[in-house]
Amino acid sequence: MQLKQVIIAHKANDTQSRRWAEVCAEQLEKHNCRILMGPSGPKDNPYPVFLASAMHPIDLAIVLGGDGTVLTAARHLAPYGIPILAVNVGGHLGFLTESFDEFKDSERIWQRILEDRYAIQRRMMLQAAVYEGDRTNIEPMSDRFLALNEMCIKPASADRTITSILEMDIDGEVVDQYQGDGLIVATPTGSTGYTVSASGPIVHDGMKAIIVTPICPMSLSSRPLILPAGSVVSVWPLADYDLSTKLWTDSVLGTSIWPGQRVDISMADCLAKFIILEENYSYYQTLREKLQWAGARVHYNNNHRDN
Structure with missing residues (x-):
């Protein structure tokens, strides 16, 4: 070099x-x-x-x-x-x-x-953008956000802890509705971060996969999922009367997500390159x-x- x-x-x-x-x-x-x-x-x-x-x-x-x-x-x-x-x-x-x-x-x-x-290690990243309405609307209304560890959809409030209700679909098919503290969508690299703290799986960082982990769900049947890297995860906030739902990228505030909007999360078209x-x-x-x-x-x- x-x-x-x-x-x-x-x-x-x-x-x-x-x-x-x-x-x-x-x-x-x-x-x-x-x-x-x-x-x-x-x-x-x-x-x-x-x-x-x-x-x-x-x-x-x-x-x-x-x-x-x-x-x-x-x-x-x-x-x-x-x-x-x-x-x-x-x-x-x-x-x-x-x-x-x-x-x-x-x-x-x-x-x-x-x-x-030296060696170069290439790690998968995630990208996300916010859209109005359902999948028929393919024009994003936000910037593109990138994350090496995880995207997190959860509410933020200065005066109280808010329970979120989020609906998730994968590749256009509704999979679950989560009531709890939020939802983590992570890379294998991020599986040893916030995800593992939320009782998610540890996934080898040499793999390409998307890990979905609910945060403190109010249902024992809501479990983490490991998805193919080519999946698109879409999340809608429901019953968000406080308009408090946020998208966080690697624990940094990205943008707000209001009812009627969705955030699409998928594998990014770029890789993080690390010198070993x-x-x-x-x-x-x-x-x-x-x-x-x-x-x-x-x-x-x-x-x-x-x-």
């Missing part, structure tokens, strides 16, 4: 993340690389400026932060096919990031990238470490494999 123009996004208001961003910028400039650097956070979105001011194609985005910082980068950069090197600097779980220990010798990282000694530096990368190792599965909580000598 050539490194002529690189984005560096660091977690807003995090001293360590900003310091490492400055270190990376200084090192890459020695390789005659043009740097676009800025903070990323709830009140800071540097990507429109990055993309508008790029004089040449952007070769790489270095994202220093936690999973939230990475999700923002993926939503903005995936449509342009820009690969992301995500490093856990100032984050917490870091499901989507490279370990900081792998990154400390950053000069070696740039050499590896210049010599193409770890030579023996394992999805199952990530689950063991981040979710504290086998051997992470209880340490013991187990030699049964040698018998």
Whole structure:
């Protein structure tokens, strides 16, 4: 990979993340690389400026932060096919990031990238738009929204908890009506996020599938569904007298959805591209470490494999 123009996004208001961003910028400039650097956070979105001011194609985005910082980068950069090197600097779980220990010798990282000694992992994303009325209306009335983890349809109110009633159809066929706290429509990548907290399934991130999970449904028969990636999930808010139903993308507010409108959610036409530096990368190792599965909580000598 050539490194002529690189984005560096660091977690807003995090001293360590900003310091490492400055270190990376200084090192890459020695390789005659043009740097676009800025903070990323709830009140800071540097990507429109990055993309508008790029004089040449952007070769790489270095994202220093936690999973939230990475999700923002993926939503903005995936449509342009820009690969992301995500490093856990100032984050917490870091499901989507490279370990900081792998990154400390950053000069070696740039050499590896210049010599193409890395892997690229492509992850499915979701897209959504709001429409008036039923499926006969195919002209969206909203922007297109992207998500790497999940789309969530649920109400928001400052003064009380509102129960939502949502009708869902799949590929034009009504499947269920959900009464409860809302509905999550997720990718396999997002199955270890909000979805798993709502008792949804964990789906390998190498798959292409859509996971639908109700949030605290008032019916024991409302269960999660795993759908083919080519499905279109349509959701209508019913009996929303407060006009409070919202579409959330990776936990960020997207837009309001009123009765008489629907939101269509489907697999996006772009993929998030992540640089993998770890030579023996394992999805199952990530689950063991981040979710504290086998051997992470209880340490013991187990030699049964040698018998």
